[in-house]
Amino acid sequence: MRSKTNKLSVLHMVSSLLIGGAERFVLDLCQQQRSDGIKTQIFSFGRKDDPLVSECDALNLNVIFNRGHKFFALARIHRILRNVDVIHIHSPHVLKFIAPILPLIGQRKIIYTRHGAAPLENPSWQVLHKYCEKYIHTITFVSEESQQIFSTHHGWHNKRKWVIDNAVLLPEISGAKQVNPDRLSLGSVGRMIDIKNQINLLKALVKLSPEVREKISVHFFGDGPCLEQLKQFKDENLPEANIVFHGVINQRDQIYSTFDVLVVTSETEGLSLAIIEAMASQCAVIATDVGGNPRLVSHENTGWLFDYNDSNSLAKIIETCINDRKTVSEYANRSKAMIEENFSLKNCANKYKQLYLN
Structure with missing residues (x-):
């Protein structure tokens, strides 16, 4: 009625x-x-x-x-x-x-x-x-x-x-996103549960040299049963790394303005809202080649795709991002344009x- x-x-x-x-x-x-x-x-x-x-x-x-x-x-x-x-x-x-x-x-x-x-x-x-x-x-x-x-x-x-x-409701962004040329900021957004496999990002960092890791900061946003496991892995294997666990943050602009590249390590995804939000907020994306991720992330065009749980490939992509910040910025700009046109x-x-x- x-x-x-x-x-x-x-x-x-x-x-x-x-x-x-x-x-x-x-x-x-x-x-x-x-x-x-x-x-x-x-x-x-x-x-x-x-x-x-x-x-x-x-x-x-x-x-x-x-x-x-x-x-x-x-x-x-x-x-x-x-x-x-x-x-x-x-x-x-x-x-x-x-x-x-x-x-x-x-x-x-x-x-x-x-x-x-x-x-x-x-x-x-x-x-x-x-x-x-x-x-x-x-x-x-x-x-x-x-x-x-x-x-x-x-x-x-x-x-x-x-x-x-x-x-998503598209954020208001004017001009190019400001990036720090001396440090690459990576972000992970979502519930910390087994299927999201965020620990693979930390495993990829272990494979990088200490000199490379010094140029990286990692920002985790979210909470869940795997949080303590992530913190313990960080303390045992990456004690000097610049890794921040922000917990639950409501404001999306506060989340996506914190990093340059979103990293998605999930075993499966439908059509990831975190990826859509990050791209709309002018971030490049590194994501597993699963589910709906390839529909959003065009490999070596708006970001990078890698096989699930392949920390070696993820480490190489991260190193590429550090060494070629211009490409990261280009991918971020294309990402925003793609979301505005299609989502x-x-x-x-x-x-x-x-x-x-x-």
Whole structure:
């Protein structure tokens, strides 16, 4: 049922408001949709002190939090869902929680977006997705690889599937980015979990000579279960290296202005929002040749690609960056131009609006 204001109303459902690519994307999408005349809200299954909650407050984005015993929580969610036009689910964990009430919410359109490429091949996920298929109107993916993996493991062959690229609100940047010619600053942005494999960046630094390492600073942004492992590796193998663990930082301009080159070491990626944000902020990118990364990073044009877990190749690329700062700057400028041309949030929001209305 269309809201009384006759505005299309959309509820975006996320597992948390921790800092991650999917969560960042939802905030950006809500802002764009609001400017396009759509009424948006966010329903979070996370905590009220999650880092992005304060950003939602600053942006005047309405956030509803899950609360109470599961039975009463589901009853409350049921009431909320029946008062919106579109339910946009951004996490399989959200889908799992609300699965019992899917048959009860009436003719609401449900969009399910898979932001990652992980196969979710555990039998419990197989059963869940088989059950939920008939209630989902459309499933979207952020990369062709994500769609192919999902189709292989879960089927849904008669379900409408769309690949819609992630996008970002483009930052305002005037003039060329200032770089320090005497020091190369590398950045790593994201949750510190096994699949992100940030330790491979530290292993690559070990392979460089002390004289080369003196010309490098490394900035880690994020938190997660692998943080202590990274710190311990640094203390044991790179005690003199200039490596900074910044923790969780909300302001993207503060993150991407800190370094010249983003390094992505992940085992798999959908369409990395960190890469899109870095390129939009005029950074070159070094990334693993996996998932959607090659769609974003053109090897030796906007950055460099290397094989997953290949610290030798990563070390050679880093040394190349140190020795040829002009090329790094050229790649950074091309990166920004490519994102402006191909990953406009306005275009992304229009594609979702078509799905909401059709």
